[in-house]
Each structure stands twice: as C-alpha cells, then as structure tokens.
Amino acid sequence: MKYISKLKDLKELTLKDHRHITKACLPNINKLTDLEYLDISKNSMLPEDLFVLTDLHKLKQLFISTDKSEIEFADELQKLKDHFPDCDITVY
Structure with missing residues (x-):
C-alpha cells in the first residue's frame, strides 16, 4: 500500500477480497x-x-463489508454516512 499511496490522481481503487489489507493500510x-x-x-x-x-x-x-446484520449495523452505517457525507456507501 505504501507504493500505491504515492500515485497521484488515482481515482479508483479496488482492494476487495485481499486478506492482507488491514487497518494498518488506512493511513496510506x-x-x-x-x-x-x-x-x-x-x-x-x-x-x-x-x-x-x-x-x-x-x-x-x-x-465495505461487515458480518453484522443490517439492524446491528444501522447506527455504525449512519456514522459512516455522516463521516463521508457526499459518498454512496454499499455494504456487503
């Protein structure tokens, strides 16, 4: 991820289904x-x-994905929507 984070003007990034993508990658x-x-x-x-x-x-x-049910995840999802106000969030 540290090499990808150096790319300028990157508009799309798919890191789906990579077990080595962890929260340690988020700063990058x-x-x-x-x-x-x-x-x-x-x-x-x-x-x-x-x-x-x-x-x-x-x-x-x-x-994003979660193991929580839609009801269990509702509050967290709202917080994410507030955090990313102009963003459409899809949960799997």
Whole structure:
C-alpha cells in the first residue's frame, strides 16, 4: 500500500477480497486524496476502522463489508454516512 499511496490522481481503487489489507493500510489509503471510488470489502478491516480516513473528500462511492446484520449495523452505517457525507456507501 505504501507504493500505491504515492500515485497521484488515482481515482479508483479496488482492494476487495485481499486478506492482507488491514487497518494498518488506512493511513496510506488516506493519502490518496483524489479517490472517488474505493472498494475495501471482504478484507481484514472493520467498518469502524474507516473513521481515520479524513482526507478522502472527493470520495463518491465506498464499498465495505461487515458480518453484522443490517439492524446491528444501522447506527455504525449512519456514522459512516455522516463521516463521508457526499459518498454512496454499499455494504456487503
């Protein structure tokens, strides 16, 4: 991830289904300030870990996953929507 984080003007990043993608990668993902699309579903990250992503102001689509039911996840999802106000969040 540290090499990917050096890419300028990167708009789309799919890291779906990579078990080595963990919350330790988030600071590097946060450097990708031009991202508009990010798929980090089905990896070793929890949705609550994503609040460290504070510099992705252009993000329009975010794909995440959770083992929680829709009811169990409702409050967390709302907090994520508040954190990424201009972003469509899809949960698997």
